[in-house]
Amino acid sequence: xxxxxxxxxxxxxxxxxxxxxxxxxxxxxxxxxxxxxxxxxxxxxxxxxxxxxxxxxxxxxxxxxxxxxxxxxxxxxxxxxxxxxxxxxxxxxxxxxxxxxxxxxxxxxxxxxxxxxxxxxxxxxxxxxxxxxxxxxxxxxxxxxxxxxxxxxxxxxxxxxxxxxxxxxxxxxxxxxxxxxxxxxxxxxxxxxxxxxxxxxxxxxxxxxxxxxxxxxxxxxxxxxxxxxxxxxxxxxxxxxxxxxxxxxxxxxxxxxxxxxxxxx
Amino acid sequence: xxxxxxxxxxxxxxxxxxxxxxxxxxxxxxxxxxxxxxxxxxxxxxxxxxxxxxxxxxxxxxxxxxxxxxxxxxxxxxxxxxxxxxxxxxxxxxxxxxxxxxxxxxxxxxxxxxxxxxxxxxxxxxxxxxxxxxxxxxxxxxxxxxxxxxxxxxxxxxxxxxxxxxxxxxxxxxxxxxxxxxxxxxxxxxxxxxxxxxxxxxxxxxxxxxxxxxxxxxxxxxxxxxxxxxxxxxxxxxxxxxxxxxxxxxxxxxxxxxxxxxxx
Numbered sequence: 001x002x003x004x005x006x007x008x009x010x011x012x013x014x015x016x017x018x019x020x021x022x023x024x025x026x027x028x029x030x031x032x033x034x035x036x037x038x039x040x041x042x043x044x045x046x047x048x049x050x051x052x053x054x055x056x057x058x059x060x061x062x063x064x065x066x067x068x069x070x071x072x073x074x075x076x077x078x079x080x081x082x083x084x085x086x087x088x089x090x091x092x093x094x095x096x097x098x099x100x101x102x103x104x105x106x107x108x109x110x111x112x113x114x115x116x117x118x119x120x121x122x123x124x125x126x127x128x129x130x131x132x133x134x135x136x137x138x139x140x141x142x143x144x145x146x147x148x149x150x151x152x153x154x155x156x157x158x159x160x161x162x163x164x165x166x167x168x169x170x171x172x173x174x175x176x177x178x179x180x181x182x183x184x185x186x187x188x189x190x191x192x193x194x195x196x197x198x199x200x201x202x203x204x205x206x207x208x209x210x211x212x213x214x215x216x217x218x219x220x221x222x223x224x225x226x227x228x229x230x231x232x233x234x235x236x237x238x239x240x241x242x243x244x245x246x247x248x249x250x251x252x253x254x255x256x257x258x259x260x261x262x263x264x265x
Numbered sequence: 266x267x268x269x270x271x272x273x274x275x276x277x278x279x280x281x282x283x284x285x286x287x288x289x290x291x292x293x294x295x296x297x298x299x300x301x302x303x304x305x306x307x308x309x310x311x312x313x314x315x316x317x318x319x320x321x322x323x324x325x326x327x328x329x330x331x332x333x334x335x336x337x338x339x340x341x342x343x344x345x346x347x348x349x350x351x352x353x354x355x356x357x358x359x360x361x362x363x364x365x366x367x368x369x370x371x372x373x374x375x376x377x378x379x380x381x382x383x384x385x386x387x388x389x390x391x392x393x394x395x396x397x398x399x400x401x402x403x404x405x406x407x408x409x410x411x412x413x414x415x416x417x418x419x420x421x422x423x424x425x426x427x428x429x430x431x432x433x434x435x436x437x438x439x440x441x442x443x444x445x446x447x448x449x450x451x452x453x454x455x456x457x458x459x460x461x462x463x464x465x466x467x468x469x470x471x472x473x474x475x476x477x478x479x480x481x482x483x484x485x486x487x488x489x490x491x492x493x494x495x496x497x498x499x500x501x502x503x504x505x506x507x508x509x510x511x512x513x514x515x516x517x518x519x520x521x522x523x524x525x526x527x528x529x
Binding site for chain 2: 034035134137138140142162166167168169170171172181182185194
């Protein structure tokens with residue numbers, strides 16, 4: 001028995017000869033993530049009267065391979081905000097650990113008995129993530145994600161904003177990353193073209209629209225799955241459901257499709 | 266160490282993780298395929314009048330053929346005492362790569378605020394313009410990918426517009442268009458603000474032609490000009506649209522005007 005843990009599970013020198021490490025790169029510049037590996041696809045989110053609905057499916061793909069089918073891509077922060085991640089899953093997990101640390105520090109520093117005494121809201125969290133992502137792009141070591149932050153701002157108004165791997169940040173009544181920008185955004189903009197429209201939308205309608213978007217994405221995005229997570233953020237807190245199943249799918253509409261959609265005959 | 270090792274060759278890499286070949290790269294050397302820049306479209310425009318300056322920009326944020334946001338301001342008040350910029354007298358517009366634009370805006374704002382704190386007075390546009398050039402040139406070899414325009418009133422109270430390239434070259438001008446539709450708007454401005462190619466009718470032929478005398482435009486004239494310029498740009502450029510944000514700087518302060526543009 002070889003008692004050295006370093007040698008366990010490796011080819012034995014007395015049988016295979018000494019390990020040939022010549023193939024390992026020993027010189028050259030330091031390499032950072034240059035491309036995402038295991039990835040999550042779209043995240044969709046929509047503001048409504050008194051909060052935000054956000055959803056993402058539970059798939060992590062390895063290229064075109066549906067590799068991990070139970071990866072939760074929505075993350076609750078301090079019971080007040082939800083962060084949705086698209087892009088590289090390992091970078092998502094790094095950010096998740098980082099946000100955990102931040103949440104713990106924040107909980108120690110704020111007094112829970114005082115009503116919202118300086119606790120980080122979604123707007124603060126989004127600004128923090130934007131600075132983090134922009135710093136990493138300046139270092140040429142990007143976190144390969146498109147992030148959506150949903151919650152409430154300092155005035156308790158619904159807040160929804162996005163930040164990407166280059167630190168570009170923006171806000172809109174509805175947001176969708178990846179494929180969702182092409183497929184889900186047009187649907188959501190029908191219901192909430194402006195902030196005023198979004199402020200009239202009921203919670204039930206908003207959830208229904210987002211579910212419809214998830215269905216459309218499952219129909220047409222080859223890197224998507226029918227199992228998804230959906231969260232609703234309001235003043236009352238976060239309601240997160242992580243094992244939702246898309247229902248009542250049907251390709252019956254397909255036979256009526258002519259051309260690219262504008263064609264009628 | 267050698268007495269516990271089954272490995273006969275001790276000069277090669279061993280089992281232990283600490284024995285794996287070190288990557289010995291010179292500190293800071295990087296090889297990259299990641300492109301740190303994108304173009305977020307949009308257009309800006311600034312016109313200096315006799316006793317006012319108008320800074321304008323559309324509010325669309327794009328990425329390729331997608332509209333990321335229909336309201337993402339490109340024109341900012343700079344150097345007020347507080348975050349709400351109530352007493353600001355300088356306006357900055359940035360267009361190009363949005364993340365760099367925001368970083369640049371926040372840096373210039375912080376510097377103007379520090380100046381106010383140290384000297385007990387607001388920064389002049391002239392000083393702020395020189396400082397902005399320095400900030401941009403400091404990042405000469407990893408530039409802020411933004412076309413900035415700075416506007417305000419000079420010491421005499423005249424409208425002042427300073428325009429920049431991404432690495433800090435700057436000059437004071439009467440008017441300047443920046444961003445995606447700059448090439449569409451600038452010739453229109455040359456004609457309508459500086460009266461280029463406009464002559465006094467019947468004043469002669471060839472070199473005898475007299476140029477139309479240049480007199481400063483009124484505020485209402487400039488506001489209409491800005492709206493017309495953007496309406497034209499919206500028709501011909503897909504990255505311009507959604508909303509028009511205007512900041513009018515006068516001795517009484519800064520007035521912000523929001524107008525709708527076509528959202529198609």
